[in-house]
Every structure is written in structure tokens, then in C-alpha cells.
Amino acid sequence: MSEHSPRPARFRLPLAGFLIVLTGICWREGLRFLNQRGRFLSALVRPLVWLFIFAAGFRSVLGVSIIPPYETYVLYEVYVTPGLVAMIQLFNGLQSSLSMVYDREVGAMRILLVSPYPRWYLLVCKLIAGICVSLLQVYAFLAVAWFWEVELPRIGYFTVIPALLLTGLMLGAMGLLMSSLFRQMENFASVMNFVIFPMFFASSALYPLWRVQESSLTLWWICTLNPFTYAVELIRFALYGQFAPLPALVVAGCASVFLAASILAYDPSAGVMARRGGPETAK
Amino acid sequence: MTARTGDLSPPTVPEAGVAALDVRGVTHAFGARKALDDVSLDVPAGSFTALLGPNGAGKTTLFSLITRLYDNRSGAIHVLGFDVRRQPAAALSRLGVVFQARTLDLELSVLDNLLYHATLHGVGFRAGRRRAMELLAQDGLADRARDRVRNLSGGQMRRVEIVRALMHRPRLLLLDEPTVGLDIASRAALVAQVRGLVASEGIGVLWATHIIEEIAPGDRVVVLHRGRVRANGTYEGMLAQTGGEDLSAAFLRLVDDTGEAAA
Numbered sequence: 141m142s143e144h145s146p147r148p149a150r151f152r153l154p155l156a157g158f159l160i161v162l163t164g165i166c167w168r169e170g171l172r173f174l175n176q177r178g179r180f181l182s183a184l185v186r187p188l189v190w191l192f193i194f195a196a197g198f199r200s201v202l203g204v205s206i207i208p209p210y211e212t213y214v215l216y217e218v219y220v221t222p223g224l225v226a227m228i229q230l231f232n233g234l235q236s237s238l239s240m241v242y243d244r245e246v247g248a249m250r251i252l253l254v255s256p257y258p259r260w261y262l263l264v265c266k267l268i269a270g271i272c273v274s275l276l277q278v279y280a281f282l283a284v285a286w287f288w289e290v291e292l293p294r295i296g297y298f299t300v301i302p303a304l305l306l307t308g309l310m311l312g313a314m315g316l317l318m319s320s321l322f323r324q325m326e327n328f329a330s331v332m333n334f335v336i337f338p339m340f341f342a343s344s345a346l347y348p349l350w351r352v353q354e355s356s357l358t359l360w361w362i363c364t365l366n367p368f369t370y371a372v373e374l375i376r377f378a379l380y381g382q383f384a385p386l387p388a389l390v391v392a393g394c395a396s397v398f399l400a401a402s403i404l405a406y407d408p409s410a411g412v413m414a415r416r417g418g419p420e421t422a423k
Numbered sequence: 424m425t426a427r428t429g430d431l432s433p434p435t436v437p438e439a440g441v442a443a444l445d446v447r448g449v450t451h452a453f454g455a456r457k458a459l460d461d462v463s464l465d466v467p468a469g470s471f472t473a474l475l476g477p478n479g480a481g482k483t484t485l486f487s488l489i490t491r492l493y494d495n496r497s498g499a500i501h502v503l504g505f506d507v508r509r510q511p512a513a514a515l516s517r518l519g520v521v522f523q524a525r526t527l528d529l530e531l532s533v534l535d536n537l538l539y540h541a542t543l544h545g546v547g548f549r550a551g552r553r554r555a556m557e558l559l560a561q562d563g564l565a566d567r568a569r570d571r572v573r574n575l576s577g578g579q580m581r582r583v584e585i586v587r588a589l590m591h592r593p594r595l596l597l598l599d600e601p602t603v604g605l606d607i608a609s610r611a612a613l614v615a616q617v618r619g620l621v622a623s624e625g626i627g628v629l630w631a632t633h634i635i636e637e638i639a640p641g642d643r644v645v646v647l648h649r650g651r652v653r654a655n656g657t658y659e660g661m662l663a664q665t666g667g668e669d670l671s672a673a674f675l676r677l678v679d680d681t682g683e684a685a686a
Contacts, residue, residue, distance in 0.1 A: 151505070151513035157545025164542020168531070175530050248526050251587075254490045255543040256515035262543075 153257060161257050162265045169269035172239065173276075183231060183277045187224035188284060195220045207348055209380040221282075221290050222376035223345025225300075226368065228281055229274045229308050230339065234332050236270035237315030241322055253406075260403045263316060267399075270315075271308035278304060296379040303378035303388075307371040310391050313398035314367075320405035343369040344376075367394040441504045443468045443595040443627025444489065449498035451484055458484040460650045462498070466595065466643075469625040471618060473638045476647035477678060482631040483523060485647070486599045489629075490520050503594055516544065519588030523599040523631075525580055527587075529573040533564065536572060537587050544591035551590065558586045562616070578609030585616060595627045596620065602634060610637070635670050644670075646677045653677040 173179065195217040206213060243249040252262055282290075282297065318331065342362045344352075349369070353360040363369050370387040377384035444466040451459040459481045466472045476482050488495045489502070491511050500507040502514035527536050534555055541551030559565045562582055572580060581601055588596060598617065602610040614637050620626050630637070638644060644661055646654040654661050654677050658670065667673030 151510060151516075153512050153516075154545060156547075160542050160545050160547050163548075164539055167542070168528075168535075168539045171531060171535060172528075248528055250490070250492065250520075250522055251526050251540060252543065253492055254515055254518070254520055256512040257543070257545070258512075 158257065158261065161255065161262070162268065165252075165262070165265040166269040166272055169236070169266075169273055173273050179235065180277065180280075183228060183235075184280050184284070186231065187228055187281050190220065190224055190227075191217055191285060191288060191290070207350070209377045209382045215289070217285075217288065217290050219348075220346060221285055221292075222379055223340075223343070223372045225278050225281065225304075225375050225379075226307060226311075226343075226345060226372045227340055228277050229304065229311050229371070230336060230368065232270060232274035232277060233308065233311030233313075233315040234318070234336065235315075236266070236273070236312055237319035238332070240266065240316065240319040244319075259406055263403055263406060264399070267309060267312040267316065270312045271305060274308050274312075275301075275304060292379050293381055295381040299381045300375060300378040303374045306388065306391050306395065307374060310367065310371060310395035310398060313395055313402055317398050317402040317405060320402055339366060339368040342366050343372055345369075345372045367391065370394075441468070442466060442501070443470075443503060444629060445499075445501040445504075446485070446489070447499050447501075449485070449488060449495050449500060451488060451495060451497075458650050459488075462647070462650070462652055464645045464652060464655055466627045466629045468503075468594065468627045469621060470643055471621045471628045471630065472643040472645060474629055474631040474645050474647060475633065475635070475638065475674060476631070477633055479649075480633075480647040481650040482647055483599055484650075486520070486522070486597055486631065489597060490518065491515065516591065517594045519591070519593030519596045519626075521581070521584045521588050521596075521598040521601050523601075523603065525584070527572045527580055527584060530571065532569050532571055533559070533575070533583050534568040536583065537590055540587045541590045546591055554590055555586070558589055562586055576609075578605050578612070581605065581609070581613055582616065585613070589620070593626065595629070597629050597631075599631045600633070601630075602632070602637065610634075635674060638670060646674060648678040 199216045210219075240249065243252070252266075253259065255262055279297075282292070286292075318335070322331065340346075342359065343366050344363060345368070349360060349363055352363055367390060370390040374384055374387035374391050377387070442465040444464075446465065447463045449459055449462045450457065462481070462485060464472075464474075474482055474485070487493060489500055489507060491507050491514075494508050500514075503517045505513040505517070507514045528539070531539070534552070537555040537559075538548060538551045541554065542548070546554070556565060556568065559568055562585075564579065564582060564586070567575065567579065572583065575583065585596075585598075585601070588598075596617070602613055605613065617628055617630065618639075621628050632638070638658060640658050642658050644654065644656065644658055645652060646661070654664060654673075656664070661667075661670065661673050661677075665673040665676045667676055
């Protein structure tokens, strides 16, 4: 056995390399997105169905009184639009995570994890890539909604960007955390149904919370504890050029917790992969 | 030690006496099941070392630790002198891996797969494209660069995976049973390709296999069985150690638990 002499400990990854890694991961996510045209179509059609059919149908049944950020009565379609934007991000966040499970199942995840760049950074890059894709979907949806008389203040199309980044980070990190817990796509796909629908329905996406409180205090509590509610409200206010501090704080806090937990889950020394047995777990 | 740049820097020649890979006293368990038990081995720079072991011997677990998919909790693993756990960036930047399971993105083209890998190692698109085309041309795959991986044969996919592992100019190449599922001709071509790399580039290679025909006289051989190293030396030394007439016989004696004393 040959002796290994101690080597100088100074080795720093070049800063430019971090940018290259981010570009590469976003580029690959973009390619995958373009290759999966069905994914883009379904991401667009899903909220439009809600807007064109559900919201139009309920327009006369559900009245929305003047609540902030609205300064006047609004059509129900206008009210649900922020919720549908958040829904796009929710689906996209979990879909990106589904691709992580797929990558792990087929082994491609290993290629990401053996990069010399810090694992937390690689995961953040994956999240950023997912957020970029979700922004494309959101703006495509808002463009179509505009023709459906959902006309938002022009400034709102810009002020919503930071809100979308934050909510995308929270929902993506949540999906990332979930993806670390599942080995197979089938398991993850079925769990998605137990996450997406309860989160969406038990929130302020479809009805204002005061109306929920009138009908069920329990449901109101559930909605109040649901982070998705705050994501919806953050987007709602941002679309009208306003900043909502409490939703921003909750979303930022949840994003930090989910991100920290998912980084821990993928950590080579403390992560679930190291504990759950067999190398096949880490594929 | 200088940091690598986004562009491809020339290969760093290992210092004399520094092994490409040095594994010492590594034990790893999944719960109560011990997958590796006090494993020590080394791969000198510019050598072809075969890691021979039956299924379940612990080869893949060892690869997972070397590539830091998870950390070794005992012992030490050094790549070109860098501790994988304490200096992972330095160690992983010198490491190329071909995993047992195919890890190419079937929906992307050959070139896109290679570029994606290059960027994960901090190599920019322009330099990555140049390197990819150079390696594909050397391997006779240049005309398949734009093809989707899905349309390649199993042997071609493996060759692309080797090309991918070389994109960032590693000094140590790990291959985990790369010939599984390949026909005889593809297998022979793959072995020849990797041996050629050892000769031409001076890369240290650790080739995990359970196929004895892939090992040639003069190779270094490490036999792993039930998580323990049963033999570690040269092909010829192993024959002398076990008294076997060929490597198959020597291997069977080494992994036969009743003949443990032979190790």
C-alpha cells in the first residue's frame, strides 16, 4: 500500500464555476421542459379550466366584498387568479421534485451529487431552475387570463416577481423535502394528491377567509395554519403592487425551514440516504 | 494547489508517491448490517486495479463512499491525497465515475448529457463542447453527438458514460460493473478503451467487476467478499498466494469461506 503524503489543504472552487453550475442546471431543466410539451400544456390548461369553467360558473353564486388589496368589488375570476397562480407554482414545485425522484430512480441523481460543488448549492440551483420554469408558466397563464378580462394593474405584473420567487422557493423546497423521502415515482405521485388538493382547497385561493370562518371555524383554523394561504395572499397583494408583511414573513420562514430540512435530508453524513440502507437508495 | 477554472485546465499530474485512491480501514454499516468491514486498498496513479467480488460483496457501497454519496464514518478515503470527507470539492473534482446503473438522461442528446455534466464540474459550455467533441471523435461517436441517448445501443451508452466521466479530466476513474448487460464484443471494446486511457493518460482506474475474463495478467487485483478484503495484490501474486492454476480457481478459493485461511 502506498503512502499518501499530506497535500496542501488550500483548494477553492472558482467563483465563476458556481455561476456555470447554476446555468447548467437551469439549462438542463429548460431542455427537459421543452422536451415535455405536454407538461407545459397541462400546466397552462389546468388553471385555465378553473378560470374559464369553475370561476365563470361561480361568478353569480359567490360574491366577494371589498377586501384588501381590492378597492372595489371584483369579479370572482379576478379573485381566484392569485390562487391559480399559486396553484401553478404548487404543481410546478412538486413536479420538479417528481423529476428528482425520477432522477434518483434512474440513477441520474448521482451525477448531480458527485459534483464537487457543495450539495446545498446544487439543491438551491435545482430549486432556482424550477422557479424559472414556473415563472414562464405563470406569465403564460396571466397573458391568457388578460384576454378573459382579468386585467391587473400593469405595475402588478412586475411587483409580483419577488413574490413569485419567494413562493416558488417555499413550494419547491417543500417538494424537495418530500422527494427525499420517496424512492419510487409511484409512491411520490400518489402522495402528491394528498398534498396538492388539501393545500389548495384549505386555503384562501378559492374563497376569502372571512367567508370560510362564517361557515366553519375548524376549516378557518386549518386555512390559517396552511402556508399555502400565505403564498396566495402574498401573490394577491403583489399583483396589486402592495406588500403584505405577514404573508411574506410566513412564506420566507417556511421556505427556510423546508430548505434547511431538505438540505439535511440530502446531506451525505446526516441524510436519510445514508441511514435507510443499501446504496440503491442513493441512486 | 491552484483552483480549477471554468475553462478546462491541463491535467494535474499527481505527485510522486501519492496514490490515485487510498482507502484505509473503512467500515460501513446500514443499521445492523455491516456492508464493509475494515476495508483497505489503494489504486496507484496510472494503474488498472480490478475490484473483484461476487454480487453483494460491498463494491457498490464502497463506490458510494468514495464518491461521497454518503460519508464514511470510520477509516479514511483519499483521492490524489485529498480526504473525501474533509476536502470533498478537491477530491471529487479529480474523480470520474461510471455507475453500475445507467445514469444518462435518455431524453437529451449525447452532447447535451456531456455538457450538463461539464457544467456540474464548473466547465463552461464552450470549453465543454470542445472537449466533448474531441472525446467523442476519439471514441468514434462524433456522428452520434446530436442523437438522443434513447436511440443508442447499450454498448454505445456505456461508451458515452465513460466519455462523460472524462469530461473534466479526472485523474481517477471509478467504474462499477460497467460491462453488465453488454455483449462479448462490446465488453471487450470497453475494457480495451479503459486500458488505453490508463496507458495514454496515466489515469488510475478502479474497475469493479465479477467477471474474471476482464482481468489480465499484470493487473492489480483486490478481492472483496462479504464486505472484507480477501486479497490485495497483483494477478500473479494472487495465483501464487492461493496456488490456483488460474484466476477463477484462485478467486473461488478466496471467496470460499471454508478456505478463508488462504487469504
